[in-house]
Amino acid sequence: MGPDAPDRRSARPDDEGGDPACWLARVCPECGRLADEDPPTRCPACGAELTAD
Ligand SMILES: [Zn+2]
Numbered sequence: 758m759g760p761d762a763p764d765r766r767s768a769r770p771d772d773e774g775g776d777p778a779c780w781l782a783r784v785c786p787e788c789g790r791l792a793d794e795d796p797p798t799r800c801p802a803c804g805a806e807l808t809a810d
Contacts, residue, residue, distance in 0.1 A: 782795065782796055782807070782809065783795060783796065783807065785800035785802065785803065785805050785807060786805065786807075787800060787803050787805035788800060788802050788803045788805070790802040790803070792807055795809070796808055796809040797809050
């Protein structure tokens with residue numbers, strides 16, 4: 758067994774950019790704008806309520 762274990766490569770995370778659910782919850786259902794903060798909050802553009810659900 759050498760230092761080049763093959764599972765070190767497969768276990769390395771690719772550039773996925775994190776969890777998409779983080780910002781998907783911020784997308785306004787009315788106008789599609791991304792809110793400035795996590796829900797529950799209001800859309801800065803149209804005032805629609807964003808729920809944490
Ligand atoms: Zn909106």
